Amino acid sequence: MAKIPQKIIHNYLRHRKQFPHVWCPGCSNGIILGAIIRAIDELKYERDDVAMISGIGCSSRMPVYVDFNTLHTLHGRALAYATGVKMFKPEMKVIVITGDGDATAIGGNHFIHACRRNIDLTTIVVNNNIYGMTGGQYSPTTPTGDIATTSPYGNIDPVFDICKLALGAGATFVARTTAYHVIEAQSFIKQALEHKGFSIVEIMSACPVIYGRLNKKGDAPAMMREMKENALPLEKFDELAPEEKQGKYIRGIFKQEIFPEYTEKYAELVASLQRE
């Protein structure tokens, strides 16, 4: 009999880690972690060859539950840590798990520069449109007008489109999907991991307890339904009339391009200087 997916996850959990985890009931973080684990399992990576590096946030807790080389670092700095690891362990699969705030607010600078360098890291941005861990302050992806504890009268900030940001900064693999489209998420993560260069998969995620409650989005299933209805493949999105596009967004792979990778370029530089 084929292994049921649940079982695969169990193979990678840290058994001596104290459970339960910190996540609230209905949170998408567990679903997304499951997709990451299954992607790694399907690619048959040795667990010692994988490093999972994160910043601080609910989503950034993912690596602490799984038995890869876990580095739970500082808020916003995971990509910079990962850069250091990758330079000296270029054969390792280095995965960065980061939240919308972690990646694009405090870590925004590291984010654009990692994209620009095209260093071979795979970044999973878990976008729940809020600062979950600190209890619901607005992030750079909190929709304009939405309520957060620091925008009690509605957020006036325009939002970042994380994929466009990554594209503009030079990432060579850019994709977006949602926690509802979990099979697609698994597939995108696999492709991102196999991509040579800086890859990012933005995964929309439901935070029913903080963001959902503040904005009356209903319970976790209701938020999942919203993702199902609002996240459309490019072809479907393009068919919509402009007024129908309100609240909808595109999921899919936006870019997949081969461009010289940073650690390889550096190795070439060293080799050429040593030949002289």
Add this chain to the structure above:
Amino acid sequence: MKANPRDVNSGTYYMDGDVAAGYGALAAGCRFIGGYPITPSTEAAETFARIAPKAGAVFIQMEDELGSIASIMGASWSGVKTMTITSGPGYSLMMEAIGLGAMIEAPFVILNIQRGGPSTGVPTKTGQADMMQARWGSHGDYEVIAIAPDSPQELFDYTIKAFNLAEKYRCPVMIMSDECVGHMSEKVVIPPAEEIEIEPRRFYNGPKEKYLPFKPDKDLVPKMVKAGDGYNLYITGLIHDERGYPIKNQIEKGKSQKLPTRRLVDKIRLNADKIIELAEEGMDDAEVVVVSYGISYRVAIRGIEIARGKGIKVGHLRLITVWPFPDKKINELASKVKAFVVPEINYGQVVFEVERCSHGQANVVLVPHGGAGVHDPDDIAEAIEYAAKEKKKIRKVIEWKTRLEKFVFEGGYKLNK
């Protein structure tokens, strides 16, 4: 000057310390807070975000703490009172800018609701281990003012005082509170506006062509103008003269002896007596003096009660202002008493200042605490008892072995010889 009624939500409340600090900032006339969420300080930012717009003040959640502290300095030189709010890792990120703040003499306040560290540490629990960082965290020579409130009421009152000190001395002023005080809920009375004393900005109002942004008054503090008022302001983090112009070349050529850093240090040191606020109790016949601050002050009260129950003569000196340090006061006491006992939620910070100022005259006992909680008053009481009995002069800080320390470390590590 009195507070503006627009900014004062007078009344009697039951609120936590963080919330009280938010109300205190507004009452003090704060027009701008740039902040970034971090436990256990976030409620202060959330409070200000809620109450500020109604009074025409501004809260912006910046993209990180570097942005937060930089934004408030910009606002400060634009003529308004400003504050930022943080804890632990966020406070560390602000260190570089604190030096700039001292250098450009921007009045601003930092509220640090200390948590357990280092690094991410214990985000939801208390600590007092940033005290030396407050004093020395940025590179170079400078002085700051730091105060340590012990209750939600004081987080209201002393936030106002912090703003007043910032305007008066034009240096970074830190409210060094902690999670315990920030998250405890107690009665807080917000008085009517006419009962709140506010220090106005020291605006310059002489002839425009005579204005020198860094020419000090008699108390060594210069007057300010607002950016945009036509004074050709030149504000820089480089060492500068009274005009604000960099003077590295003059110093190299020996043309200027007046290093402005001298004044940055002296304006606090020479005004220390005016700045420092202390509280004392039971000092008259004290043999032992407990020196405490913040939440540890409140815990020490119980420890002192227990010790007095055993007939020990013990006084209590509370550091409301921790920086500048009350050198004179400690030195004076050291000549009269047997020992100082210093409980603090760290492995020794302020205690070394007490030792320094005691100049070997009295024994100094540290009651340490590793954080994530407060002291057991019995430990403080026993340390007092020991300090009263010890006949020898011990020429180092004595670390009292508390119950917790005994439990965790069984008396410490044994290093291989």
